[in-house]
Amino acid sequence: MKLLVFGQSGQVAHALARLVPEATFLGRDRADLTDPAACAAAIAQVSPEAVINAAAYTAVDKAETEEAVAHAVNALAPEALGRACAELAIPLVHISTDYVFDGAGTAPFHPTDPLAPLGAYGRSKAEGEALLRATGAVHGILRTSWVFSADGANFVKTMLRLSETRDRLTVVGDQVGGPTPAAAIAQACLIMAQRLREDPALSGSYHFSGAPDTTWAEFARTIFALSGRKVDVVDIATADYPTPARRPLNSRMDCTTTLTAFGIARPDWQAGLRDVLTDLKVMA
Secondary structure, X not given: OOEEEEOOXXXXXXXXXXXOOXXXXXXXXXXXXXOHHHHHXXXXXXXXXEEEEXXXXXXXXXXXXXXXXXXXXXXXXXXXXXXXXXXXXXXXXXXXXXXXXXXXOOOOXXXXXXXXXXXXXXXXXXXXXXXXXXXXXXXXXXXXXXXXXXXXXOHHHXXXXXXXXXXXXXXXXXXXXXXXXXXXXXXXXXXXHHHHHHOHHHOEEEEOOOEOOEEHHHHHHHHHHHHOOOOEEEXXXXXXXXXXXXXXXXXXXXXXXXXXHHOOOOOEHHHHHHHXXXXXXXXX
């Protein structure tokens, strides 16, 4: 399968590069998502058999003051990519987020549940989903959460960095979700791209997050336990850790349809964490 990937420096793009180094990867220098028309032109030029959009504006707090930029990258760009893919009759796998939901309640969110983002980042991703669907392209919108890997900036690397100078950390303990290894997301994207080529009727929105669901505080404790770092983690409430953008308290996601349609099960995030810590050479 001739594959084109938008994104080069992000966590999922790095993971895809390990799995399919022969794919064409377009970073910001070759495909700036603030210029949707240029990105669409890149698809026409490469003429791939499938496209994965692993690029996004992900600065959740910064988006509150840069909503126009977030909208261009997360909404207008997916629309342009969708139109280009529709013209070539090829599938587009697009990575989205749990932030399209409001995080209310305790039940896992189903792909068909109403979207109600809490902030600018979530709004831009929700708008991108809607615009992509409207293009009529064969698509797989993959909503995921709490992504981590040995690359880029993420919670695991932040905790490890802080543990070098602190033996006590306060971590939010009332947000619940599924930490998701970038490697597992990359593998899921590849499976979806191939299956969507074979069966366009699978086009739609899907969820994919690590199991079991946990809190950020418990995630931190597991990181320190597996890396042999002696750090005391104290749970705090979200209200005690104010941020410019509101975070969803409930990021649980129902991934049943992803398993049914593609045979992709929720990944064991603790196994993925062990792999990441091994890559970082900090596994105890």
